[in-house]
Amino acid sequence: MKNTFIIILISLLITSCGNGSVDSVETLIAEGNLEAIKLKKQEITEKQKLLTAELRQLDSFIKIKDSNSKLALVTTIKTEEREFRHYLDLQGNVMTKQNVLIYPEMAGTLIKVYVKEGQNVKKGQLLATIDDGGMSSQLEQLKTQAALAKTTFERQKRLWEQKIGSEIQYLQAETNYQAVMNSVKQAESQLAKSSIRAPFSGIIDNVIQEQGTVVSPASGQAIFRIINLSDMYIEVDVPESYINGVTVGKEVNIYFPVLGDSITSTIRQTGNFINPTNRSFRVEIAVPNTKNTIKPNLTARVQINDYSNTNAILIPQSLISENAEGEQYVYVATEVDSDNMAVAKKQIIRTGLTQGDYVEVLAGITPEVQVVMEGARNVRENQKVKIIQ
Structure with missing residues (x-):
């Protein structure tokens, strides 16, 4: 030609x-x-x-x-230091420690239910009343007896202080008064079981027994389910190999597939026991629920930030090859002239964690190095190449 x-x-x-x-x-x-x-x-x-x-x-x-x-045409990427955050992907369920069934503590007819499903209640609020079977009348009689016993005891005490009467009369009056007061306290305690109150602030999720139903502790039937949606958490099992990176206070991204919503939280507690079955430890992640849309047992995907480096060197994983000795390497463009002519050199590297399509290079490459991208699979050691934009 x-x-x-x-x-x-x-x-x-x-x-x-x-x-x-x-x-x-x-x-x-x-x-x-x-x-x-x-x-x-x-x-x-x-x-x-x-x-x-x-x-x-x-x-x-x-x-x-x-x-x-005859030159190989390649493109390059210039390495630079930038922030690298690695996330551990796990799956868990939303839980709450305040999700309980309320059972009756005494037998009787449920004469009054004061709340409805979905109603917000405060701790100690009266939820329902059980027929006490005349216990309130018995309590009033005991209180009358207690008042008389108290008056008798106080009179005997004054006389004894004036050296009037016998000591045995004083001791009998004191013992009678204390016995009656104990009976009053016991009756009040029993009568209090007829009033069902909220153990904590929350939402009445379910009214299980209707007004007029006969309830009993022996039946094992609950009356209400009450839930507190403000103090929920996600519990996940973390492999033991991440025990140094997954600690209290670490940032967590939470995604709820059903809701199509994401929130950011932190680890509030880590377990101190390694499960021998799956070699993992438990982690609790706080779940803010300002909109009250997150429910117990809701499935969640969590990403725990177990490693960060503000001065990391990242390259695409697709650029890395491996030799017969198992060493990882990339090709770098050296001796670059003004016409973008260069010489391809094989560079052995040591890599760390990956995130997405990128991997952190721990050794072998410094900043401002041109790593061969397109055409990397076709070049050879010491081959002359032309860098194209």
Whole structure:
């Protein structure tokens, strides 16, 4: 192809001289004018030198082009330090420690229910009343007896202090008063079981027994379910290999697939026991629930930030190859000149954690190094390459 191009060029140059030049030479020879012939020869010699110089320029250009056509074309990425945050992906369920069933503490008819399902209640609020079976009347009688016993005891005490009466009378009055007061407290305690109150502030999730139903502790039937949605958490099992990175206070991204919503929280507690079955430890993650849309047992995907590095060097995982010894390596562009010509060098590296499509390089590469991207699979050690943008 190169020789053909040169022949065509020479033909064009000869043609450009014109047929007149050939005729002139023949005419000069026919005339036999020696001086004119010498001048013509000198003229043709100068033209020959000019053509030779031009041919050399063309050869040099063709050689450069042929050399560039054999170069591998590559793209590169320049390494730089940037922040790297690794997340551990796990799945868990939303839980709450305040999700309880309320059972009756005494047998009787449920004479009054004061709340409805979905109603917010406060701790200690009266939820329902059970028929006490006359215990309130008995309590009033005991209180009357207690008042009389108290008066008798106080009178006997004053007399004894004045050395009037016997000591045994004073002690009997004191013992009787204390016995009656104990009976009052016991009756009050029993009567209090007829009033069902909220053990904590929350929401009545379910009214299980209707008003008028006969309830009993022996039946094992609950009356209400009450839930507190403000103090919930997610419990997940974390592999023991992450025990140093997963600690209290670490940031956690939480995603609820059903809700299509995400929140950010932190680890509030880590377990101190490694489960021998799955070699993991438990972690509690607080769940803010400002909108009250998050419910117990809701499935959640959590991402725990177990490692961070503000000065990490990251490269795409697809650029990394492995040799027969199991070493990881990449190709880097060295000796880059002004025409973006470079030499490809194999660089052994040591990698760390990955996140998405990128991996952190722990050793082997420093900032401001041009790592070969496109074309990395086609280059060889010490091969000349051309970097394209």
